[in-house]
Each structure stands twice: as structure tokens, then as C-alpha cells.
Amino acid sequence: xxxxxxxxxxxxxxxxxxxxxxxxxxxxxxxxxxxxxxxxxxxxxxxxxxxxxxxxxxxxxxxxxxxxxxxxxxxxxxxxxxxxxxxxxxxxxxxxxxxxxxxxxxxxxxxxxxxxxxxxxxxxxxxxx
Numbered sequence: 001x002x003x004x005x006x007x008x009x010x011x012x013x014x015x016x017x018x019x020x021x022x023x024x025x026x027x028x029x030x031x032x033x034x035x036x037x038x039x040x041x042x043x044x045x046x047x048x049x050x051x052x053x054x055x056x057x058x059x060x061x062x063x064x065x066x067x068x069x070x071x072x073x074x075x076x077x078x079x080x081x082x083x084x085x086x087x088x089x090x091x092x093x094x095x096x097x098x099x100x101x102x103x104x105x106x107x108x109x110x111x112x113x114x115x116x117x118x119x120x121x122x123x124x125x126x127x128x129x
Contacts, residue, residue, distance in 0.1 A: 002105055006124070006126070009121050009124065010044070011072055011119055013117060024038060043116040044113060052102050056103040056104050060076075060099050061098050062098070070085040072099055073099050076099060087122055
């Protein structure tokens with residue numbers, strides 16, 4: 001749900017920037033109204049076309065995959081990378097090379113969706129993006 005000052009973060013592993021963009025933006029599935037829905041929102045938002053404003057959605061691909069939360073989340077800035085590192089002090093159980101973020105949104109769904117190339121890791125307070 002919309003909540004100012006909160007960012008919800010997903011991590012994933014993708015072969016390329018194009019693969020990440022295809023997952024985040026391209027519309028492969030159709031919802032009940034026949035509208036094409038991004039695979040990301042199909043996986044985590046029950047097929048809603050855009051359950052959040054598209055201009056608050058951001059995603060980045062890192063040059064190399066890492067199990068270090070601070071490295072994976074670095075494109076979001078040092079404060080959020082640090083917050084994620086505090087939440088996962090032992091690192092992740094697998095390497096990730098992509099971060100997806102929805103600003104001003106508190107995600108309350110499932111952390112893990114079988115078959116999805118991304119995993120929800122948490123929501124954090126932020127100052128600016």
C-alpha cells in the first residue's frame with residue numbers, strides 16, 4: 001500500500017539489463033480485463049496492471065552478482081544499502097545482481113514466489129531517492 005517515506009525492495013538474478021527490463025516493464029501476461037501486465041506485477045501483485053505509480057518504480061543491474069547486501073543494494077544509495085546489510089548481517093544465501101525498488105510503498109505480500117526471478121527482501125524508511 002502507498003506509504004510516504006518507505007521503499008520496498010526486491011532482489012533478483014538476471015542474465016542482462018534487457019532481461020531485467022523485460023521482467024520489470026514488458027507486458028507478457030494478460031489480466032482479467034485483457035490488459036498486458038508486467039511479469040513483476042504478475043508475480044507479486046496478483047496481476048494488477050500497475051498497483052503503484054510507475055514513476056516510483058526503479059530497478060538496476062549490477063556488473064557482478066554478490067551475496068553482500070550492501071553491494072547488491074548500492075545503486076539505491078549508501079543509506080538503504082546499509083539498512084539492508086543490517087537486516088541481513090550474514091549476507092544472502094545466494095548471489096543477486098539486480099535490485100528493484102518501489103518508493104513510497106509498503107509491500108505486504110509474499111517474500112518468495114515460486115518461479116519468480118526476484119525475491120522481496122524488505123521495506124525501509126528513506127529520506128530521498
